[in-house]
Amino acid sequence: MQHPDEGMIHTWLDGELLAEEAAALEAHIAECPECAPAIAEARGLVAASSRIVSALDVVPRGVIPIAKPVSRAWYASTQFRAAAALFLVAGTSMLLMRGNNSRSAALNDKPLSVAADSREAPEATAQIPPTVPAPAAAESPAREPAQAPVQAPLRMPVQTLKTTSMPAATPGFVAPEAQSAKKSPTSPTNSSEPKRGIADSRSDEAADRVAEKRNLGRESFNGDVHLDHVVVTGVAVANESDLDLKIISIDSSGATRRTVLEASQGVRVTLVEDAAPGYAAKAMRSTGMPVAEAMRQSAASAPAPRVATTTSTPATPPTAPVQPPAANMVKSAHETRTIKWVDAASGRSYSLTGPLTVEQLEALKPRVKKLER
Amino acid sequence: MPTCEPFNRAGKNLSDVERLFRTYNTALVRYLTRRLGDRDWAEEVAQETFVRALRQETITNERAWLFAVATNLVRDEARKDARRRRHLSLLAEQERDNVVEPEATTLERAQEAGLARKAIDALAERDRLALLMREEGLDYSEIAEALDLSPGSVGTTLSRARRRLVESYEDLQRQRDTREKNAAS
Numbered sequence: 001m002q003h004p005d006e007g008m009i010h011t012w013l014d015g016e017l018l019a020e021e022a023a024a025l026e027a028h029i030a031e032c033p034e035c036a037p038a039i040a041e042a043r044g045l046v047a048a049s050s051r052i053v054s055a056l057d058v059v060p061r062g063v064i065p066i067a068k069p070v071s072r073a074w075y076a077s078t079q080f081r082a083a084a085a086l087f088l089v090a091g092t093s094m095l096l097m098r099g100n101n102s103r104s105a106a107l108n109d110k111p112l113s114v115a116a117d118s119r120e121a122p123e124a125t126a127q128i129p130p131t132v133p134a135p136a137a138a139e140s141p142a143r144e145p146a147q148a149p150v151q152a153p154l155r156m157p158v159q160t161l162k163t164t165s166m167p168a169a170t171p172g173f174v175a176p177e178a179q180s181a182k183k184s185p186t187s188p189t190n191s192s193e194p195k196r197g198i199a200d201s202r203s204d205e206a207a208d209r210v211a212e213k214r215n216l217g218r219e220s221f222n223g224d225v226h227l228d229h230v231v232v233t234g235v236a237v238a239n240e241s242d243l244d245l246k247i248i249s250i251d252s253s254g255a256t257r258r259t260v261l262e263a264s265q266g267v268r269v270t271l272v273e274d275a276a277p278g279y280a281a282k283a284m285r286s287t288g289m290p291v292a293e294a295m296r297q298s299a300a301s302a303p304a305p306r307v308a309t310t311t312s313t314p315a316t317p318p319t320a321p322v323q324p325p326a327a328n329m330v331k332s333a334h335e336t337r338t339i340k341w342v343d344a345a346s347g348r349s350y351s352l353t354g355p356l357t358v359e360q361l362e363a364l365k366p367r368v369k370k371l372e373r
Numbered sequence: 374m375p376t377c378e379p380f381n382r383a384g385k386n387l388s389d390v391e392r393l394f395r396t397y398n399t400a401l402v403r404y405l406t407r408r409l410g411d412r413d414w415a416e417e418v419a420q421e422t423f424v425r426a427l428r429q430e431t432i433t434n435e436r437a438w439l440f441a442v443a444t445n446l447v448r449d450e451a452r453k454d455a456r457r458r459r460h461l462s463l464l465a466e467q468e469r470d471n472v473v474e475p476e477a478t479t480l481e482r483a484q485e486a487g488l489a490r491k492a493i494d495a496l497a498e499r500d501r502l503a504l505l506m507r508e509e510g511l512d513y514s515e516i517a518e519a520l521d522l523s524p525g526s527v528g529t530t531l532s533r534a535r536r537r538l539v540e541s542y543e544d545l546q547r548q549r550d551t552r553e554k555n556a557a558s
Contacts, residue, residue: 005529006529006532006533006536007526007528007529007530007531007532007533008528009532010528010529010531010532010535011513011527011528011531014507014513014528014531016512016513016527016528042532044539045532045535045536045539046535048535048538048539048542049504049534049535049538049539050508052489052492052493052538052539052542053407053489053493053504053505053508053538054508055482055485055486055488055489056406056407056410056486056489056490056493057403057406057407057486058482058483058485058486
């Protein structure tokens with residue numbers, strides 16, 4: 001037998017030779033020393049190739065590398081974003097609830113909740129020309145009750161009193177914009193002297209139309225607050241005690257000192273301090289009861305809400321179309337109320353006048369006293 | 374009595390294919406993995422191979438036929454039959470437990486695998502396929518049938534493939550050792 005070739009050796013090692021061929025090969029290998037190295041080499045190649053092929057099995061599943069998570073800044077982490085979103089939702093809800101509570105509190109006889117309507121002020125100022133005067137109350141008396149809540153968010157009423165004759169002072173209303181332009185609390189148009197022309201009448205009609213439109217939107221606030229009607233433009237002040245009385249002007253003439261105070265935005269009251277004792281005593285003599293008590297009783301005797309004649313100022317045509325923003329304001333903005341008291345320590349008599357109810361003025365009194373101190 | 378097994382129009386019922394699958398899937402996937410270097414791709418081709426087996430009316434030499442079809446599928450990037458492959462995917466899940474997963478890859482084993490891949494890729498296609506089929510236990514006649522070779526040439530093909538593979542692998546090892554030695558010095 002000839003020396004087997006490499007192919008035959010591999011075939012024999014693989015057990016693929018026929019029985020006769022295998023027997024002949026085995027007989028030759030046993031006698032042929034030259035073929036022994038070839039047989040050994042072939043065995044090594046079979047084993048080595050098998051090992052090399054097995055090394056191919058070290059292949060992980062899915063050779064596509066998994067993308068590393070991109071390292072993000074701390075503020076871009078999912079946890080931070082979730083916390084920020086939660087904070088935003090909670091904060092917005094709280095602001096809405098606070099605004100709602102303020103409005104509810106205003107409807108519950110809390111005084112001077114001007115801030116509750118502050119969210120509507122920007123919209124109102126954008127829609128209303130600042131110089132539009134108010135329709136005279138005498139011209140449309142039947143319209144007044146309906147307009148009272150309507151005009152509230154549009155403008156803040158500002159009452160100014162003539163410094164020379166306080167009891168007979170004629171209240172005037174002026175738009176905040178006009179007032180701020182004039183930079184003086186005593187400068188707004190006096191209601192006793194409106195000489196309005198045709199242009200002013202047209203402005204009145206325009207203001208009425210706007211007021212009617214506002215009334216439609218306003219109705220939703222009589223019940224639940226519909227969020228789709230709410231435009232949050234600011235944060236309402238939750239606690240009205242946070243509002244400090246701001247002194248607008250002080251006028252001292254003789255024994256009387258007259259101080260104009262701004263109780264809240266656009267709402268001004270006048271404090272008259274009389275050094276002469278007995279001012280309150282006169283009032284008490286005239287009514288037979290303490291002045292404040294007389295105020296309360298008179299205020300309770302609606303439908304004519306005018307207070308005691310000595311302390312109530314008759315309604316005069318206002319020059320501003322706006323009424324106090326909240327329902328706890330005086331229903332008719334053309335009246336002012338006055339409360340009086342005597343400081344037992346100093347013997348001084350005080351009178352506080354403003355476009356508010358007697359209760360609101362009473363509520364304002366401690367703050368005025370605090371300011372006086 | 375007729376069988377209750379679902380019957381394929383081509384003549385092969387599903388139970389036959391399942392038997393084929395359970396018998397040959399492990400070896401076929403390993404062969405294809407070694408061939409392709411990607412286990413997922415290998416399984417995909419293997420499943421396609423068994424789908425083809427379902428269509429085939431008669432298969433005389435099952436293993437040779439399966440390896441030949443799998444080899445041709447790798448070549449041709451055959452289209453896939455998603456519906457039937459889903460059924461086989463379920464079988465693959467069961468069969469996967471029988472596949473001995475390789476040990477955890479270490480750096481040394483990864484380097485060996487890299488060299489082995491280079492060495493096997495350096496082979497001629499026919500030598501490579503014959504060697505891989507032989508490693509999966511196919512006999513010469515099956516390799517000859519799968520690769521359309523004469524039975525007498527399989528021994529020569531395998532001996533050539535083994536020698537070249539080992540020589541190539543050893544060359545790569547020497548080159549690596551030389552690089553590491555140079556890097557160390």
